[in-house]
Amino acid sequence: MSDPQKPTLLIIDGHSLAFRAFFALVQTGNFITDEGQHTEAVYGFLSMMLRLLKDEEPTHLGVAFDLSRKSFRTDEYAEYKEGRGETPPEFSGQVGLLQDALTAMNVTWITKEDYEADDILATLAAQGAQQGFRVLVVSGDRDSFQLIDDDVTVLYPSAMGVTELKRYDAQAVFDKYKVWPHQYPELAALVGEKADNLPGIDKVGPVTAAKWIAQWGTVDEILAHADEIKGVAGNNLREQRDRAERNRRLNALVRDLDLPYGPVDLARRPIDEVAVREVLGALQMRTMLDRVLKLGQTDAAATSGAIARSAAPEVRTLAADEVAAWIAAQDAPLGLAVSVEVEGGEFAGVGLSSLTASAHVPVTALDGLRDWLADVSAPKVFFGAKRQLEDAEHAGLTIRGAVHDTRVMGGILSPTRVPATLGDQVLGALEESMPVSDPNQLVPEVPALGPATEAWYVARVADAVNATLATEVNANARRVYDEIELPLIPVLAGMELDGVAIDRGVLAGQREVLEKGAETYRTAAFAAIGHEVNLGSPKQLQTVLFDELKLPPTRKTKTGYSTDADSLADLLESIEEENEGSIFLQSLLRHRDATKLKQMIETLEKSIGSDGRIHTTYDQVGAATGRMSSNDPNLQNIPVRSEEGRRIRSAFIAGEGFESLLTADYSQIEMRIMAHLSGDAGLIEAFREGEDLHRYVGSHVFGVAPGDVTPAMRNKVKAMSYGLAYGLGPFGLAKQLRITQAEARQLMTDYFERFGRVRDYLRDVVQQAKSDGYTETIFGRRRPFPDLNSPNRVLRDNAERAALNSPIQGSAADIMKIAMLGVAADMAQARLGSRMLLQVHDELIFEVAPGERKQLEEIVTRRMSTAATLDVPLTVQVGIGPDWDAAAH
DNA sequence: GGTGTCACGTA
C-alpha cells in the first residue's frame, strides 16, 4: 500500500481529537478518578494514538495544539469559531494532562502563538512531503483536506468517537465532494463552515459549489464571472461575495510557519517509563498504562534493552568445587546478592552476584554452596528473602545471614509504594527497566533472566536503596529496618513453614450446614418475590428492591444504590409490617451470611496442604501503617463474631504431637497507645486502675459511679473510644449508635471534657503531619501523607483521618513485631518444641508441645508485655484450648 | 483473560 522505503510522519491535531474523544466518552460516566478528575479526553486521545502507532508504524510523530481560542483569524473576524459554547468544565485541564502524558511518552507537541493547530499541521505536512516523507495528518477539521496530495493523507474521525478514522486521499475527497483536495477550501468558502461560524452563500450547497468550481476553479474566478450566474444562487453570490472572500482567506491554512521542530526532529523516541507510570498512574489508567508500557517495551527491545543486557556481567556456571573460591574472590561490601531459582515447584539452582560478577550454581553443584548458605556470618542480600528461605528449606537447604532484603527496605522507605516485583524496584530505584519474559508466550520475545543476572539486579538495587537508607534523614527508618524488620524475616519464614493444623471434618460439617441454610433462604427469598434472581448480583438486587418492591433508595454507590447489610437493615426498618418485602430482605441477609461463610470454608479447604496444615503468607510490609497482611489464604480475617463463624475458627487445631493451642492478645493496645501518646492523665489513670476501661470512662463522661454505668452508657463510650482512633466524627458516631447527630456531638463534648488531652493529641498529630509531610510511630516508622495539603476536601479529610490513626495503629504493629522477636528468641533459647504459628495484629497463636504450657505462657506474657515501655501497662490475655475458638478467653 | 465494583470477614 505504501512505499516501505519512505519514512512516515504522523501528525495529529491534539485539541480537536481530544475534544471529540471527550464527547464520545463523557456520557459513559467512567473515566473519572477518585479525586474527581475527568480523563475522557486523555484516554480517548491516547487510545487513538496507540492504535495509529500500531497500524501505521510511523517513524516520526508529532502533536499540535491550539494555544488559545485567539488566533490571527479571530483578529480578522471576531466571530470566527464563536457560538461553540463554553468549554465544559470537565474538559478543561485535560489538555494539560494530555500534554504531560505526551511529554512522558517522549512525543513532541507543538503550539504556536496566534496560530491554530491546523496551521502547524499544514506547515509540517508541507515540509514533510518536500523532505520525502509519507505524511499522515490526523485532524477533525475538514479544512485539512486542502493538504492532501500524493504524499499527504488525512485521517478524519467519523461521526462516532475517534477510534474510527476515515482515510482521505485525493480520490476519496473527490468522491465525496466532487472537487479535488486543493479546491476544497474554495468549496468550503462558498458553502460555509458551520463549525467555524462561517456562513456561506445562501442557497449554495456542495453540489452547486462543486459545479461552479468545475467550471471556474477558484472563488476569485467564480466571483469574476458572478454576472453569468442566474437564479437565486447567482443573486445571493453577488450580494454575499464578501462572505465568500472572507471565508476563503480564513480557511487557507498557513504552510510556512516558523516552528521550533521540523519533521526530522519528530523521530520517535523511547518513552520515559518512570514518568509514564507517574502520569498515567495518577490518572488511574491501569489498562492504558500497560498498553503504553508495552509500546515502550517494543522500543526497548530494539534499543535500550539491549544496552542494559550487555552491561550485565558474564554469568559463570560453577561446579561444586569451584563455589567456595569464587565466593571468596568476590568484593561485595553489603553481602553477596542471592537469587534462589525455583522452576515448576522444583529447586533449580542459585544465582549469586556482586555488582561486577555473577555466577550460577546449578542443583548439581549445591553441595559446594550448602555451608556458605547456612553460615550466619556470610552476609547475603535478597529481594524477598522470606520466600527464598522457605524455598531453600523445602529443598533441604538452610539459609542464614540474610542481612538485606531490598523489598523490605523499599517498603520501609516508602510504605505506600512497596515494590511488588524485582522489576518494579529496578525501575523505581535504578530508573531502568529490567527485561521480563512473558511466561504465557510459547516463544518468549525476551529470554528469561537467569538467577545469576537476577541476583546482579538485586545487588545493584541493594546498593542504591541502602545508600538512601544510610542518609541522616532516614536514620529512624534504618533503625526500624535493622532492629525490627530484618530479624523478623526468619521468624516469619518459620511460621509460614510450620503452618497451622486443620480439622477437615469440622470444616466439611459446617460447610454442609451452611449449604442447606443458604438453599433454604434462597427458596424463601424467591417465594417472597415470585421469581428467581441472582442473590449475589448487586445489580439484579437493585432491580428487585427499588423497581419491583419500590423500596426507598439507599445510599448511592458509583454504579447505583447500595445493597449492603447496613442499607438492607435500614430498608427492613422502613417496612412497617411483615410483607413480601421484609421476608425477601431477611432471607437475603441470611443467605448472604451463609454463602459468605460457606465460600470462606471452601477457600480454606482448598488451601490445606498435603501435610494437613494451612500455610499462609505474610506480607511484612503489606500495610502502610507497619502492620502485616496475610494472604493465600488470609488468616487474619477468620470469623469470630457470630456463632456460625466461630465454628470455622474451631477447625484450627493443635497438630499431632502438640497438646493444645495457646492464644495471647494485647488488651486494648490501641487505646493504651493513645493514652500514652496523648499523656491524658484520666485515660492513663483508667488503665493503671486496671478495671473495666469502658466502665471507668463511662462513669467520668456521664458523671456517675462506676457501678451505675448502664450497659447503654458503656456501649456509647466504647464506640466513642474506639472511633476516636479512626477519626470518627459526629456523623459516623450517630450512625453507628443510631442516635441523632446532636446527641453524638454532645457525647463527644462530654467525653473531651474529661479526656481533653486526647483531642489535643489527635489534633496535633494532624498538624504535625501537615508540616512534616509524614507521621511517625513511637519507634520512628514513618508514613508519608502527601494529600494532607491537597486543595481537594475529600482527599484532604481522608488523609487527615488516616494520619491521626497511623501512629496509633503503627505503634501497635511495631510493638507486636518486637514482641514476636522476643518470643522467638526466648523460645529458641529455651529450646522449646512449641511453635509460634499465627499473628493477627494484636494476637499470637502458638502450638504447645507437651509439658511446655507454663513455660511458654511465661515467655509469651513477659515478652509481649515488655515489648515497649509505655506510661500505661501493656496487658496480655492468654487462653488455652484444643482449637483456636476454645483457646479464646 | 483481565479489571473494577461491591460486599464483607478481621483487628
Place this chain on the structure above:
DNA sequence: CGTACGTGACACCT
C-alpha cells in the same frame, strides 16, 4: 462523613 487489610462473585472490558 471510621483506620488497616484480602478475597470472591459479578459485570464489563478487550
